[in-house]
Amino acid sequence: xxxxxxxxxxxxxxxxxxxxxxxxxxxxxxxxxxxxxxxxxxxxxxxxxxxxxxxxxxxxxxxxxxxxxxxxxxxxxxxxxxxxxxxxxxxxxxxxxxxxxxxxxxxxxxxxxxxxxxxxxxxxxxxxxxxxxxxxxxxxxxxxxxxxxxxxxxxxxxxxxxxxxxxxxxxxxxxxxxxxxxxxxxxxxxxxxxxxxxxxxxxxxxxxxxxxxxxxxxxxxxxxxxxxxxxxxxxxxxxxxxxxxxxxxxxxxxxxxxxxxxxxxxxxxxxxxxxxxxxxxxxxxxxxxxxxxxxxxxxxxxxxxxxxxxxxxxxxxxxxxxxxxxxxxxxxxxxxxxxxxxxxxxxxxxxxxxxxxxxxxxxxxxxxxxxxxxxxxxxxxxxxxxxxxxxxxxxxxxxxxxxxxxxxxxxxxxxxxxxxxxxxxxxxxxxxxxxxxxxxxxxxxxxxxxxxxxxxxxxxxxxxxxxxxxxxxxxxxxxxxxxxxxxxxxx
Numbered sequence: 406x407x408x409x410x411x412x413x414x415x416x417x418x419x420x421x422x423x424x425x426x427x428x429x430x431x432x433x434x435x436x437x438x439x440x441x442x443x444x445x446x447x448x449x450x451x452x453x454x455x456x457x458x459x460x461x462x463x464x465x466x467x468x469x470x471x472x473x474x475x476x477x478x479x480x481x482x483x484x485x486x487x488x489x490x491x492x493x494x495x496x497x498x499x500x501x502x503x504x505x506x507x508x509x510x511x512x513x514x515x516x517x518x519x520x521x522x523x524x525x526x527x528x529x530x531x532x533x534x535x536x537x538x539x540x541x542x543x544x545x546x547x548x549x550x551x552x553x554x555x556x557x558x559x560x561x562x563x564x565x566x567x568x569x570x571x572x573x574x575x576x577x578x579x580x581x582x583x584x585x586x587x588x589x590x591x592x593x594x595x596x597x598x599x600x601x602x603x604x605x606x607x608x609x610x611x612x613x614x615x616x617x618x619x620x621x622x623x624x625x626x627x628x629x630x631x632x633x634x635x636x637x638x639x640x641x642x643x644x645x646x647x648x649x650x651x652x653x654x655x656x657x658x659x660x661x662x663x664x665x666x667x668x669x670x671x672x673x674x675x676x677x678x679x680x681x682x683x684x685x686x687x688x689x690x691x692x693x694x695x696x697x698x699x700x701x702x703x704x705x706x707x708x709x710x711x712x713x714x715x716x717x718x719x720x721x722x723x724x725x726x727x728x729x730x731x732x733x734x735x736x737x738x739x740x741x742x743x744x745x746x747x748x749x750x751x752x753x754x755x756x757x758x759x760x761x762x763x764x765x766x767x768x769x770x771x772x773x774x775x776x777x778x779x780x781x782x783x784x785x786x787x788x789x790x791x792x793x794x795x796x797x798x799x800x801x802x803x804x805x806x807x808x809x810x811x812x813x814x815x816x817x818x819x820x821x822x823x824x825x826x827x828x829x830x831x832x833x834x835x836x837x838x839x840x841x842x843x844x845x846x847x848x849x850x851x852x853x854x855x856x857x858x859x860x861x862x863x864x865x866x867x868x869x870x871x872x873x874x875x876x877x878x879x880x881x882x883x884x885x886x887x888x889x890x891x892x893x894x895x896x
Contacts, residue, residue, distance in 0.1 A: 409895035412730040413883035415872035416442050417802065417891045420449040420550065424541055425728055426894035428533060435728040436464060436530040437538065439736040440523060442726045444542035444599065446740070447519075448592070449550050452559045452567075453724040453742060453802065456598055456610070457750075457757040459518040460740030461658050462526055463645060463786040466795035467734035469530070471656050476522025476640040477782050478515035478760040480774040481630035491627025493762045493771060496565040498744070508762030508771070509566050511628040513746045515760040515780060516638050520602055520610040525640040530736075539603035546596035546754070549589040555890025557586040558866070569747035573756065576749060595754030611635045615753055622750045623757075637777065650676050650789075651819050653796065657787040663766075664783035667694040668808040672815065681820035684834060685851035691809050691836040692856075723784065723802035724889075729874045729881060735798040737786035739807075763804070783807045789815060796876055797825070802889060803869030809835045810869030818875065825875035829884040829891075833868045844868060864888050 412435065414425035425442030433441070439462070447455045454460075459478035465471040484490050494510035527535045552560070560567060560583050567577040576592060577584055584590055601609050609615040616635045623630050646659040648669045655672060658665030671690040675682045682690075723741035746759035760766060766780050774780065785807055789797040797818055801810040810833060817828030832846035840857040843849060844864055852858070861867070870889030875882050885891025 409881045411896035413874040413881045413895045414438050414728045415874050415883040415885050415893040416726045417724045417889050418449040419892045421446040422892045422894045433533040435730040435734040435736040437533040438728040439726050439738050441538045448542050448546045450724050454740040455742050456519050457517045457755040458740050458742040461784050461786050462738040465735050465788045467732040471645050473643045473645050475643050476518035478780050480778050481634045483776050484772050498562050507744045509747045509759045511623050511626040513759035513762030514757040516634045520607040521640040524607045536603040539599050543596045543599040547593045549591035552584050552588050554586050566747050572749035573747045592754045598754050619750050654790040658785045661779045663781040664785040664808050668785050670694050671812050688836050725800035725872045727798040727872045727874045729798050735795040737798050737800045739784040739786045739800045799873035801869040801871040806835050806869045810871050814871050825873050825882050826884040829871045829886050
């Protein structure tokens with residue numbers, strides 16, 4: 406950990422974090438830094454995010470009205486009964502001690518939101534021209550980025566997906582084998598797309614030539630995503646979900662995202678009990694939150710006032726960037742491509758998301774969401790406020806493990822008084838479908854006897870990838886999650 410007074414950027418890759426830090430050094434604010442880091446992550450962490458992805462950004466502090474910018478993936482046009490449609494394709498991915506099935510192909514692609522989100526955030530909070538933020542990322546895409554150990558591991562476990570189409574294999578297996586640590590990934594078409602974003606904004610991606618190329622490619626392969634779906638897309642500003650935890654105010658992602666609601670619920674349950682909570686208590690809170698993911702819950706997320714009613718009735722491949730600047734402005738942004746669909750649109754360099762095939766976001770069946778509805782993301786960019794000022798900025802990758810990773814990081818900082826590195830590094834548990842997954846160093850004594858236990862041999866990216874920044878006693882510090890090769894750069 407390094408401490409600082411001028412700012413911190415925590416991210417999932419050294420190049421991502423350094424891109425954000427360089428913007429802070431040059432006088433940009435936390436949002437500028439987060440955007441620069443995001444754009445670089447599309448190249449350095451392209452298995453997890455990109456222009457074909459979606460995300461959420463939370464901005465708070467420094468007198469700014471706390472706001473969540475929702476640019477997550479929307480459901481495309483509905484599948485017509487008896488129509489000719491592509492079906493989801495599946496691939497099993499092993500995390501070593503656990504196996505998860507991912508669904509991909511043209512049928513898995515939803516309406517992307519990243520181009521709209523980048524441009525809206527830059528216009529609303531940015532102080533640095535978008536072209537200046539894009540230029541380093543575009544150069545990196547054109548010249549190539551060296552694959553590090555973290556990205557090599559992700560590529561290895563996603564081999565089936567990355568070789569599922571000739572276009573994707575041309576990027577990730579150009580010599581007939583998956584790129585390995587030390588190899589170079591080049592995507593000059595992505596460089597061109599990034600430069601178009603800087604020059605023309607989001608328009609080409611939603612109503613222009615890039616949108617037309619995406620729709621033509623997908624529809625020829627049985628996807629229902631239409632030109633109208635793209636043209637109708639907008640980034641949406643939302644008021645953050647707010648709740649008290651101990652003497653802090655937690656701000657997180659509100660409905661129609663699901664993750665923030667379930668995180669708030671778990672924290673509220675823990676807030677009833679003495680601090681610090683036990684492992685059994687944390688697992689019980691996770692279990693209670695998991696049990697609420699019913700069809701009724703998922704259907705209700707779009708309803709106005711859902712969060713307040715939900716809490717009152719019960720209480721009464723993804724990447725993340727966290728940034729904070731010297732003025733106390735905080736930006737927490739999570740983006741995901743799912744695992745990627747394996748669909749790379751020729752001429753664009755864009756690897757489209759597989760969010761419509763994400764089982765965690767479709768627990769009651771695929772292709773059931775109405776056209777235009779935001780998918781119920783697990784992403785939960787969050788901020789903890791203390792005395793009206795930002796104390797902790799955090800978020801995580803990890804699909805359904807996002808909320809458990811964030812829950813335990815908040816508990817570490819707030820209840821156990823940990824520093825940010827200690828809290829992010831601490832071993833984690835995760836409860837899902839009657840099973841408790843445990844990293845080494847967790848005491849399983851006291852867990853309910855009716856749960857199964859899966860013990861991991863080492864820390865693993867299965868348990869998320871928390872990137873966090875902490876403001877404590879006038880000093881700033883940051884932590885990148887070692888599970889996903891995360892780093893923090895402090896100024």
